[in-house]
Amino acid sequence: MNISGNTIFIPGSTSGIGLALALELQAKGNKVIVGGRRADLLEQIATEHPAIDTVQIDTADPASIDAAAKEVLAKYPDLNVLVTMAGIMRIEDWHQPESFLASAESVITTNVLGPIRLIAAFIEHLRGQPDATIMTVSSGLAFTPLKITPSYNASKAAIHMLSESIRLQLADTTVKVVELEPPSVRTSLLPGQESSEFAMPLDAFVTEVVELLESQPDAKEIQVERVKFLRYGEARGDYDQVVATLNAADPHGK
Known part of the structure; x- marks a missing residue:
């Protein structure tokens, strides 16, 4: 992905x-x-950052995705980068279905079906661009599970394999597939995560x-140094230790 000269849509x-x-x-x-x-947040962003444009979209709603895609493509025919950023994270207790089922369904709808529907809405347009990129967003937890967030872990593992698969399919097109793999970052994804010492500062x-x-325009996976502990535990042969360390260190992970 070239770092400049793009028209980029980042839902979520x-x-x-x-x-x-x-x-x-x-x-x-x-x-x-x-x-x-x-x-209200879109209006605030538009006021504080007038160079950024905004579009209302709910990535859990197929009709909203379709409407937003039509709006974006009508206004920005040069669009060549889609970043499927939207995601939610929920703490779940899988001892009883009433404790996790609704949460799990919501997480999968947003984190897995959302990106799939977004890609479906934009892929034909992106294929027509001379240089295009789909950036998916998985997580270090796609590779090492955090005990308290089973559905989130599974959703991000799905995004990783989806990224791997569609990259192969789209190899005969102008569309690159890049997977961003964050570690725990100081955001409001989980309560208390913004101030967690375990999480990486956002900036x-x-x-x-x-x-x-x-520096790596042809990279397939974007991995900050901090996520490699989670990403490569199995390859290093210390997966069980990585799982134990993650789950003992802090309940707030991404």
Whole structure:
């Protein structure tokens, strides 16, 4: 992915990693469109950052995705990058179905069906661009499970394998597939995570991500140094130790 000269749509980016990344990419010379559910947050972003455009979208709603895609493509025919940022994380207790079923369904709808529906809405357009990118967002927890968030872990493992698979299928097109794999980052994804010492500072994370995108334009996976502990436990042969360390250290992980 080229670091500048793109038109980028980032649904699910009214706060946290999404918004921070949107601002950094805009500063690098890209046209950036932020998408989100809440009109008040979109209005605030438009006021505070007039170079950023906004579109209302609920990635858990297929009709909203279709409507937003039509709006974005009508306004920005040069769109060539889609970042499927939207995601939710829930603490679940799987001892009883009433404790986890509704949460699990919501997580899978947002974290798995959301990106699938977004890609479906934009893929034909992206294939028509001379240089296009789909950036998916998985997690270090796609590779090492956090005990308290089973559905989130599973959703991000699904995104990892989806990314691997569609990259193979789209190899005969102009569309690149890049997977962003965050560690725990200081955002509001879980209660208390914004102040967690275990989590990586947001500014430091986004700075390192942009540096990696700039220095490795052909990278398939964007991995800050901090996520490699989770990403490569099995390959190193210390997977059980990594799982134990993660789950003993802090309940707030991404």
